[in-house]
Amino acid sequence: MERFATTPLNRRNRRIQALLRGLFLLMTLLLILPVALILATLIVKGGPALTFDLLFSDPRLGMTAGGILPALLGTVWLVSLAMLAAAPLGVAAAIYLNEYAGDGWLTRLINLAIINLAGVPSIVHALFGVGAFVLFFGLGASILAASLTLAVMSLPVIIVTTREALAAVPMSYREACWTLGATRWQTIRRVVLPNAVPGILTGVILELSRSAGETAPIMFTGAAFFLPLLPQDVFDQTMALSLHLFVISTQVPGVPEPLPYAVALVLIGLVLMMNALSIGFRLWLRGSRRW
Amino acid sequence: MVTQAPKIQVDNLTIRHGERVALRDVSLAIRPNEVFAIIGPANAGKSSFLKALNRMDLFTDKMEVAGRILFNGRDIRTLRNLYALRRRIGVVFPLPVGLPLTIYENVALGPKLAGVRERAELDAIVERCLRLAALWDEVKDRLNDYGSLLSGGQQQRLTIARALSQSPEVLILDEFSIAIDPITTMRIEDVLEQLRSELTIILASTSIQQARRLADRTAFFLDGRCIEIGDTEPLFEGGARDARTRRYLEGRFG
Numbered sequence: 257m258e259r260f261a262t263t264p265l266n267r268r269n270r271r272i273q274a275l276l277r278g279l280f281l282l283m284t285l286l287l288i289l290p291v292a293l294i295l296a297t298l299i300v301k302g303g304p305a306l307t308f309d310l311l312f313s314d315p316r317l318g319m320t321a322g323g324i325l326p327a328l329l330g331t332v333w334l335v336s337l338a339m340l341a342a343a344p345l346g347v348a349a350a351i352y353l354n355e356y357a358g359d360g361w362l363t364r365l366i367n368l369a370i371i372n373l374a375g376v377p378s379i380v381h382a383l384f385g386v387g388a389f390v391l392f393f394g395l396g397a398s399i400l401a402a403s404l405t406l407a408v409m410s411l412p413v414i415i416v417t418t419r420e421a422l423a424a425v426p427m428s429y430r431e432a433c434w435t436l437g438a439t440r441w442q443t444i445r446r447v448v449l450p451n452a453v454p455g456i457l458t459g460v461i462l463e464l465s466r467s468a469g470e471t472a473p474i475m476f477t478g479a480a481f482f483l484p485l486l487p488q489d490v491f492d493q494t495m496a497l498s499l500h501l502f503v504i505s506t507q508v509p510g511v512p513e514p515l516p517y518a519v520a521l522v523l524i525g526l527v528l529m530m531n532a533l534s535i536g537f538r539l540w541l542r543g544s545r546r547w
Numbered sequence: 548m549v550t551q552a553p554k555i556q557v558d559n560l561t562i563r564h565g566e567r568v569a570l571r572d573v574s575l576a577i578r579p580n581e582v583f584a585i586i587g588p589a590n591a592g593k594s595s596f597l598k599a600l601n602r603m604d605l606f607t608d609k610m611e612v613a614g615r616i617l618f619n620g621r622d623i624r625t626l627r628n629l630y631a632l633r634r635r636i637g638v639v640f641p642l643p644v645g646l647p648l649t650i651y652e653n654v655a656l657g658p659k660l661a662g663v664r665e666r667a668e669l670d671a672i673v674e675r676c677l678r679l680a681a682l683w684d685e686v687k688d689r690l691n692d693y694g695s696l697l698s699g700g701q702q703q704r705l706t707i708a709r710a711l712s713q714s715p716e717v718l719i720l721d722e723f724s725i726a727i728d729p730i731t732t733m734r735i736e737d738v739l740e741q742l743r744s745e746l747t748i749i750l751a752s753t754s755i756q757q758a759r760r761l762a763d764r765t766a767f768f769l770d771g772r773c774i775e776i777g778d779t780e781p782l783f784e785g786g787a788r789d790a791r792t793r794r795y796l797e798g799r800f801g
């Protein structure tokens with residue numbers, strides 16, 4: 257019998273394979289569709305309103321005209337401060353959990369807690385922020401309280417992604433370093449971290465861009481409805497893009513139609529820029545140390 | 548024969564990984580400047596034994612070591628500075644581990660961590676160790692390339708250069724040749740021949756021929772027990788006392 261002849265079983269397998277391939281492709285296209293539609297709508301409807309003036313001037317006439325400078329700067333402030341607080345803490349915690357802690361019941365409990373914390377809805381974080389930072393620590397509704405709330409919300413995700421980046425560094429690297437007489441910290445510093453940094457940065461920046469779009473955690477803790485003055489220090493309140501978008505889309509009558517779309521475009525642009533930054537940084541790191 | 552103080556003396560060593568016993572009540576002594584081979588089938592406990600010698604058990608989950616190990620007469624369990632102990636023992640693993648650093652840094656890392664700062668001193672160490680490991684001629688023009696870009700055989704020699712970088716008194720090799728080609732294996736065996744006058748070499752191997760070529764004395768491990776220790780030549784010439792050792796050396800099980 258000819259060994260290369262096609263049997264009915266071969267034919268059936270090939271059909272199934274072709275069918276599944278098509279199905280998976282369809283799913284992927286379906287996923288891209290909403291994103292593409294959203295972007296297209298925003299660009300078509302908001303594009304014309306996206307001017308230099310919009311980005312660099314204050315809102316006027318009860319937010320129905322003018323620009324969004326205070327909100328844009330406010331968001332940059334909030335997100336930067338949040339990451340300044342969350343990134344070092346989160347990375348340190350992840351280093352402890354992955355490099356120092358043994359595999360005991362306490363470690364498992366902490367891991368479980370962190371994973372669950374990552375799933376807590378942002379409105380709950382908002383209420384925690386009000387209780388802890390605004391009231392208990394007496395920070396009042398302020399940039400500081402809002403940033404810290406964002407930080408608390410971001411911590412679990414930062415810890416989890418950092419841990420994954422650390423765990424991806426092969427154990428054999430650590431062992432090779434230890435047999436040279438290196439301490440745990442020397443090993444982390446010289447071998448583990450340099451290998452994990454691209455992954456850690458990606459995690460941190462993605463989380464940073466996610467928190468830029470959050471509204472609930474900041475609206476009770478420091479983001480103001482309307483505040484044409486730029487904040488003087490971290491104890492002032494500030495406007496923020498996400499809240500501003502919510503306000504002009506639903507709370508203020510007489511806003512010209514293109515304005516909210518343009519603001520949404522700016523917000524998405526900001527997020528995409530941060531993501532691009534993370535990808536670029538990763539590529540640069542990979543290029544500068546080849547392995 | 549003159550009896551010298553042993554380099555490493557092991558008394559009643561028992562090693563557990565959780566419930567599983569990897570080594571049972573092993574006692575032996577390794578002499579200064581000898582090549583000591585441990586042969587035996589997989590899971591005999593060879594790697595566990597080697598790990599205990601520089602206290603790598605501290606880095607291995609659930610690994611427990613009972614018994615006594617003397618290094619130059621000092622009980623290594625009472626040593627406070629384990630980092631110093633590890634610097635005096637070079638280790639080569641079965642799979643080559645080129646650290647994701649340059650070739651130069653792979654070799655200079657140990658001395659640097661131990662506090663060597665002078666560039667000239669580091670340069671000298673790197674060259675000496677790469678020469679010892681028979682790798683210098685192949686890499687001398689690209690010391691700043693990444694170590695992980697080398698071939699497997701070159702990486703294993705890089706590992707040896709790294710293990711020698713702190714002038715250890717003992718060199719431990721755990722099945723160094725299972726992942727590399729025969730030519731490189733022969734070159735490394737030549738390297739070990741060169742080194743034997745300078746330090747004590749302990750190697751674990753599943754290849755009995757390799758043990759025969761290199762070792763002054765050979766120990767046969769089986770199921771976590773040390774069945775027999777003897778001078779290599781007589782052992783291989785049929786002088787083994789234990790029937791299991793004879794059968795293993797004749798290649799009738801393994």
Ligand SMILES: Nc1ncnc2c1ncn2[C@@H]1O[C@H](COP(=O)(O)OP(=O)(O)O)[C@@H](O)[C@H]1O
Binds near residue numbers: 569592595
């Ligand atoms: N990290 C570990 N965890 C659990 N069991 C282990 C571990 N390392 C070794 N063992 C067990 O210990 C025994 C001896 O293993 P090993 O020392 O690696 O032997 P060899 O190197 O001679 O193959 C084996 O039964 C093995 O399964």
Ligand SMILES: [Mg+2]
Binds near residue numbers: 593594595721722
């Ligand atoms: Mg082994």
